Amino acid sequence: xxxxxxxxxxxxxxxxxxxxxxxxxxxxxxxxxxxxxxxxxxxxxxxxxxxxxxxxxxxxxxxxxxxxxxxxxxxxxxxxxxxxxxxxxxxxxxxxxxxxxxxxxxxxxxxxxxxxxxxxxxxxxxxxxxxxxxxxxxxxxxxxxx
Amino acid sequence: xxxxxxxxxxxxxxxxxxxxxxxxxxxxxxxxxxxxxxxxxxxxxxxxxxxxxxxxxxxxxxxxxxxxxxxxxxxxxxxxxxxxxxxxxxxxxxxxxxxxxxxxxxxxxxxxxxx
Numbered sequence: 231x232x233x234x235x236x237x238x239x240x241x242x243x244x245x246x247x248x249x250x251x252x253x254x255x256x257x258x259x260x261x262x263x264x265x266x267x268x269x270x271x272x273x274x275x276x277x278x279x280x281x282x283x284x285x286x287x288x289x290x291x292x293x294x295x296x297x298x299x300x301x302x303x304x305x306x307x308x309x310x311x312x313x314x315x316x317x318x319x320x321x322x323x324x325x326x327x328x329x330x331x332x333x334x335x336x337x338x339x340x341x342x343x344x345x346x347x348x349x350x351x352x353x354x355x356x357x358x359x360x361x362x363x364x365x366x367x368x369x370x371x372x373x374x375x376x
Numbered sequence: 377x378x379x380x381x382x383x384x385x386x387x388x389x390x391x392x393x394x395x396x397x398x399x400x401x402x403x404x405x406x407x408x409x410x411x412x413x414x415x416x417x418x419x420x421x422x423x424x425x426x427x428x429x430x431x432x433x434x435x436x437x438x439x440x441x442x443x444x445x446x447x448x449x450x451x452x453x454x455x456x457x458x459x460x461x462x463x464x465x466x467x468x469x470x471x472x473x474x475x476x477x478x479x480x481x482x483x484x485x486x487x488x489x490x491x
Contacts (some may be wrong), residue, residue, distance in 0.1 A: 246460045247467040250453065254475055261441045269437070 236298035239359050245295065248355050251348060252292040259285035259333050266330075274330040280317055281332045284345075287313065291352065304356055311349035314338060318346065377484060380419050381477040383412045391470040395463045406454075409473070413450040416476060420447045423483065434490030442483050449475045 241249050263281035271278055287310045294303035318337035321328045331340055338345025390405045401409070423443045427436060453472020457465035 242460065243462045243464040244467070246457065246462070246464040247471060250456050250468040250471050253452075253456075254449075254471065257445065261445070265438055265441060 237300045237359065238298045240295050240298045240300065240303065240355070245355055245359065248351060249292060249295045251344070252288055252295060252352075255333070255345070255348065256285065256288035256292045259288050262333070274328065277328045277330045277332045277335070280313075280334065284310075284313065284333045295352070295355075300356065300360070303352070307349050307352035307356065311353065314345050314349060377419060377480045380412070380415050381480055383408075383415055384473050384476045387412050387473045388470060391466055391473060395466045395470065398463055399466075400457075400461060401466060401469065409450060409454065409469075412473070412476075413447070416450065417447050419480070420444070430491070432491035434487055439483065439486050439490075442479050442486065446476060446479050446483075449473075449479070 239245065259281065263278060263285045266274075266278040266281055287306055291303060291306035291310060293299070294306055314334045314337060317332060317334035321332070321335040328335060333341060333345055337343060338347075387405070387409055390408065391401060394401050394405065420443055424440075427434075427439070449472045453469040456472075457469040459465070460468070
C-alpha cells in the first residue's frame with residue numbers, strides 16, 4: 231500500500247490518550263490470550279480463540295493509530311466494534327459455548343465496559359481528526375510505507 | 377498494595393487538576409509520580425518474593441504476567457505523554473496511573489483464589 235498518506239495527527243491531543251489505552255489493552259489481551267492458549271486451550275477453545283483475535287485487533291489498532299495509518303485504523307476499530315457487539319450478544323444468549331470469559335464477553339463487562347467504549351471512542355476520534363484543519367495538510371505532507 | 381493504590385489515587389487527583397487547568401504535570405507532581413513508581417517497584421519485588429513461600433494453588437505464570445506489567449505502567453505513561461502539550465498527554469498519564477490499582481486488584485484476586 232505504498233504511497234497512502236499518513237495522518238500523524240491521529241496520535242496527538244486526545245489521540246495520545248487513545249493510543250495509550252489501546253496499547254494497554256494490546257499488551258493485556260496478548261498476555262492473557264497467550265497464557266490461555268498455551269496452558270488450557272482445550273478447556274474453552276472458542277473463548278480463548280476469540281481472546282487471541284481480540285489481542286490481534288488491539289495490536290493492529292494501536293500500531294495504526296500510533297503510526298497514523300488511518301485506513302488500517304478504521305478497519306481495526308470496525309472489526310473491534312463488530313467483535314465486541316457480536317461476542318457480547320452471543321455470550322449473553324449462549325453461555326454454553328463460553329465456559330470462560332473473553333475480553334469481549336458481556337460487552338466487556340469484566341473490564342468495566344471499556345472494550346465497548348473503546349471502539350466508539352476510536353470511531354469518534356478517527357472521524358473528528360479527519361475533519362480538523364491540520365489533518366489535511368499533515369496527511370499529504372508526510373509520506374508513508376503503508 | 378492498599379498503600380500503593382492510595383498513592384495512585386492521590387496522583388490521579390493531581391493529574392485531573394492539571395487536566396482541568398490544561399497544564400502539563402510538572403515539578404512536585406512528577407516527583408510524586410516518581411515516588412509512586414518506586415513504591416510500585418517495591419510491591420513488585422515483594423510479589424515475586426512471596427511466590428517462594430506458601431503459594432497454594434496460585435497460577436504462577438498468570439500471577440507473574442500481571443505482576444511484571446505493573447512497574448512498566450507509570451514509566452510508559454510518562455514517556456508516552458512527554459512532549460504532548462494538550463490535555464491528551466496528561467490524560468494518557470492519568471490512564472497509566474489508574475491501570476496500576478486495577479492490576480493490583482487483579483493480583484489480589486488471583487492470589488486470594490489460589491490460597
